[in-house]
Amino acid sequence: MRQDPGAIVVGYDGSDEAAAAVRWAARHARATGSALNVVHCSLWPLLTRHLGPVPGVSNSGLEQSARSVLEEGVAHAATEAEGLQIKSTLLHGLPAKLLVEISAGEKLLVVGSRGLGGFLGLLVGSVSLELAAAAACPVAVIRQDLYPDGPVVAAVDAEGSPTVLEDACGLASALKAPLTVVHVRHLPPGYSRRGPHEAGTEARKVLEAALNQARARAPGLRVDGRVLTNTSIPRAILEASKEARMVVVGSQGSGVLKETIGSTAHAVLHHAQGPVLVSRRGS
CATH class of the missing domain: 3.40.50.620 (HUPs)
Incomplete structure (x- = not known):
């Protein structure tokens, strides 16, 4: 049985909305003394087998592209909350299904209100609705922070x-x-x-x-x-x-x-x- 209090998991797909979600999640992880797990879900293995680098071209290929997106998400978190314990996870498949699975036993799942890239259009009404209905922990859907001092x-x-x-x-x-x-x-x-x-x-x-x-x-x-x-x-x-x-x-x-x-x-x-x-x- 799991004994630790769980981490804060945040989905990142390279979009501005997802970047805002990562920054919010990093601040909240620091405020609550939680670890942060930045997750990117790559859909490319569902679409093609050709994930490797292009011959003669360094840092190329779809798998490397997915890793670069994940690294970018981690960088957003590290910049927002210096010294925060950050884990990164690259998953392959449908984002909603994978994020539901990875949320089990965790403290909080954070996503942007919409996005592109690996999430194929994270829109309220699709992926985030599915997560809100099926995740195994609370789900925070982050929009623009218009009232940072509000209740x-x-x-x-x-x-x-x-x-x-x-x-x-x-x-x-x-x-x-x-x-x-x-x-x-x-x-x-x-x-x-x-x-x-x-x-x-x-x-x-x-x-x-x-x-x-x-x-x-x-x-x-x-x-x-x-x-x-x-x-x-x-x-x-x-x-x-x-x-x-x-x-x-x-x-x-x-x-x-x-x-x-x-x-x-x-x-x-x-x-x-x-x-x-x-x-x-x-x-």
Whole structure:
């Protein structure tokens, strides 16, 4: 059985988005005292057998090209966090499948919101959605860091979302950021079976329980919270996290996409302005 706390794994494919993800992962690894594993997934072996160098041309060939991309990713990390323990891993095959496998037992998987090169277009809605639905650890999808001094926003459901709170508290503590816990009181159009007072009381109880858990888990953390009322849970979360440093959501939920990833997480991943952490654990 694995005893170490696991590393932070970051996918790198040579794109600007992936470079931003590597830099974020390096900073977070340094802040949490974690090792960093920079991973590049080469698709070339799936497409051709001719991976070796061109005769008479030094440092040529598809395999060497893949290694150069990986070395570039490591250089981004080393420049961002001097002295950080960095491992590099070159894999061959489909990125989503390989990153899911390598995430088992690790602390965090970090990817860019989109990319080219080895990931064949890492877009929210494809590879990153698959990782958010299937990875064996939390998944951070990094976009531009518009609000580096903003809070971490954690969205909790009616069950209190304990893994969301755990990940959000750890993230906010590492970043030395305030934590805002939000719970959405969902009111579909025309829904009136329960009166507003009853529904509002239940929502406040959910929020208070989550706040108590967050404060107990991270006593030195500045924690506040809000009950949001909206006909759309994702819309409420997105509005509340417009100036967030990171928004943390659960991986499960209701909706037509519940067999892959919760519809709330799906919508937040697509439309959030900044980084998103999908809180999940391996089965």
